[in-house]
Amino acid sequence: MICEKCKTEVLENDVFCRKCGTPIKKEKSQKIKKPNAITAKHVLIGIFFPPLGFALWGLYVQENPIQAKNYLLFSGIGVLFYIIGFIAANI
Numbered sequence: 001m002i003c004e005k006c007k008t009e010v011l012e013n014d015v016f017c018r019k020c021g022t023p024i025k026k027e028k029s030q031k032i033k034k035p036n037a038i039t040a041k042h043v044l045i046g047i048f049f050p051p052l053g054f055a056l057w058g059l060y061v062q063e064n065p066i067q068a069k070n071y072l073l074f075s076g077i078g079v080l081f082y083i084i085g086f087i088a089a090n091i
Contacts, residue, residue: 038070046074
């Protein structure tokens with residue numbers, strides 16, 4: 001961030017400019033996407049690459065549990081599709 005008055009660079013958590021003392025206006029953060037939205041990424045990775053979906057579930061389970069749940073759900077569906085396909089091909 002940059003001070004509007006003296007154009008000095010300030011840190012993100014500064015309230016006042018360290019050089020001129022001007023109050024720092026915080027920029028409004030951009031709109032955050034819903035974390036629980038199911039995206040095509042979750043569906044495609046989960047169904048077509050279940051091992052990758054399970055690995056991503058393990059990575060996101062602490063950081064973003066809703067996104068992790070989506071990976072787990074679609075990976076499970078992907079595994080079921082592969083099992084059904086395997087059984088149907090061998091009948």
